[in-house]
Amino acid sequence: xxxxxxxxxxxxxxAGAVTFTACNDDDDKTPVVTYEQEDQMARPAINTVFIPSxxxxxxxxxxxxxxxxTAYATAFAARLDALNGVTxxxxxxxxSRTDFAGLxxxxxxxxxxxxxxxxxxxxxxxxxxALGDDVIDTELLLIFGGTAGSSNPGxxxxxxxxxxxxxxxxxxxxxAPF
Amino acid sequence: MKITNKMKxxxxxxxxxxxxxxxxIAADHIDAPGVTGxxxxxxxxxxxxxxxxxxxxxIVFVVNTQGLLSPAASATATFDEEVMxxxxxxxxxxxxxxxxxxxxxTFENGKVYVHGPVAPVTTGLxxxxxxxxxxxxxxxxxxxxxxxxxxxxxxxxxxxxEDPFFFDLVRYKEIIAGTASSFNEVGSxxxxxxNVMSLVIELPKSQVGTGTINIWATSNRKN
Numbered sequence: 001x002x003x004x005x006x007x008x009x010x011x012x013x014x015a016g017a018v019t020f021t022a023c024n025d026d027d028d029k030t031p032v033v034t035y036e037q038e039d040q041m042a043r044p045a046i047n048t049v050f051i052p053s054x055x056x057x058x059x060x061x062x063x064x065x066x067x068x069x070t071a072y073a074t075a076f077a078a079r080l081d082a083l084n085g086v087t088x089x090x091x092x093x094x095x096s097r098t099d100f101a102g103l104x105x106x107x108x109x110x111x112x113x114x115x116x117x118x119x120x121x122x123x124x125x126x127x128x129x130a131l132g133d134d135v136i137d138t139e140l141l142l143i144f145g146g147t148a149g150s151s152n153p154g155x156x157x158x159x160x161x162x163x164x165x166x167x168x169x170x171x172x173x174x175x176a177p178f
Numbered sequence: 179m180k181i182t183n184k185m186k187x188x189x190x191x192x193x194x195x196x197x198x199x200x201x202x203i204a205a206d207h208i209d210a211p212g213v214t215g216x217x218x219x220x221x222x223x224x225x226x227x228x229x230x231x232x233x234x235x236x237i238v239f240v241v242n243t244q245g246l247l248s249p250a251a252s253a254t255a256t257f258d259e260e261v262m263x264x265x266x267x268x269x270x271x272x273x274x275x276x277x278x279x280x281x282x283x284t285f286e287n288g289k290v291y292v293h294g295p296v297a298p299v300t301t302g303l304x305x306x307x308x309x310x311x312x313x314x315x316x317x318x319x320x321x322x323x324x325x326x327x328x329x330x331x332x333x334x335x336x337x338x339x340e341d342p343f344f345f346d347l348v349r350y351k352e353i354i355a356g357t358a359s360s361f362n363e364v365g366s367x368x369x370x371x372x373n374v375m376s377l378v379i380e381l382p383k384s385q386v387g388t389g390t391i392n393i394w395a396t397s398n399r400k401n
Contacts, residue, residue: 034305036303
């Protein structure tokens with residue numbers, strides 16, 4: 001790149017005050033535009049619930065998913081303990097403390113290309129995320145509900161069950177803005 | 179999913195929760211200082227929610243940004259031309275959580291341009307645009323009928339939409355702060371009446387993989 005600039009500078013000097021015209025040399029390529037990652041998200045509220053405030057949230061957003069498990073599984077397990085006030089007992093999906101923390105720590109959304117797509121609909125678990133899925137209740141149940149799903153009943157649903165506007169039947173599916 | 183049992187007192191458990199009250203906000207609306215800003219001050223790189231759902235033989239990806247927009251703020255909200263939104267797709271057999279395909283969306287002069295799905299130039303935190311534009315459309319203005327870009331079997335929409343996310347965030351924050359011990363019997367959706375800037379892309383499932391894939395969305399700022 002520096003070589004190109006030097007070359008262009010030389011051409012400009014030769015051209016003097018004359019209107020500069022682009023050279024057709026092979027070096028005259030459009031610079032490659034690069035982008036740096038700032039935010040990252042897959043499953044709902046993972047960064048929000050499991051990562052402490054401040055720069056730690058930015059660090060999570062800039063950790064590639066393939067490195068998240070190693071970086072965050074232990075901390076997520078501790079966070080599950082803190083939220084419950086006791087050692088996290090496991091959840092109604094049969095996942096142990098280690099299983100669930102490991103699953104959540106790698107923040108990707110699993111999407112089935114064959115099954116019904118839902119975050120959780122009573123049958124399908126983590127096969128996608130539909131617009132109307134009550135993802136918060138699913139997460140609250142798995143975080144607070146214990147192995148039978150019946151622990152901490154005041155914490156396993158926020159009692160907001162649906163969106164406040166109907167979705168569209170056709171593309172782009174999301175409702176018109178308020 | 180609804181738990182209908184009567185509430186139980188949680189007592190001492192919440193002393194612990196109360197001590198860790200630093201974890202707030204929700205879905206990923208204004209989740210991190212580097213991308214924070216609610217409503218009109220929200221910056222274009224803050225992803226609020228990601229959705230992926232089937233429509234027949236197609237898969238639909240939704241990436242919502244700029245949460246908690248009021249109607250007034252929505253009327254003037256724009257996509258940041260310095261920000262590229264990317265849907266990362268791991269369709270490997272081993273599910274190594276490294277992107278095998280990316281779908282990229284850039285915004286320029288009131289239009290959205292979609293690239294991919296195609297293999298990324300490099301994986302990881304630095305991205306370059308891949309291939310040619312697959313489909314494009316005018317960004318839909320507030321109050322306007324959705325403008326849908328179609329090219330072959332791929333569709334794109336970009337513009338303000340009602341935020342599909344719902345959560346009694348206010349009550350959750352009170353619980354985490356230790357000032358409440360349970361959700362209310364009738365919750366209040368903190369996100370009611372608010373909008374987001376949405377990117378919606380629909381394409382055949384066959385273009386993204388087979389069986390099961392893992393996806394995640396990223397926002398990426400131009401260097």
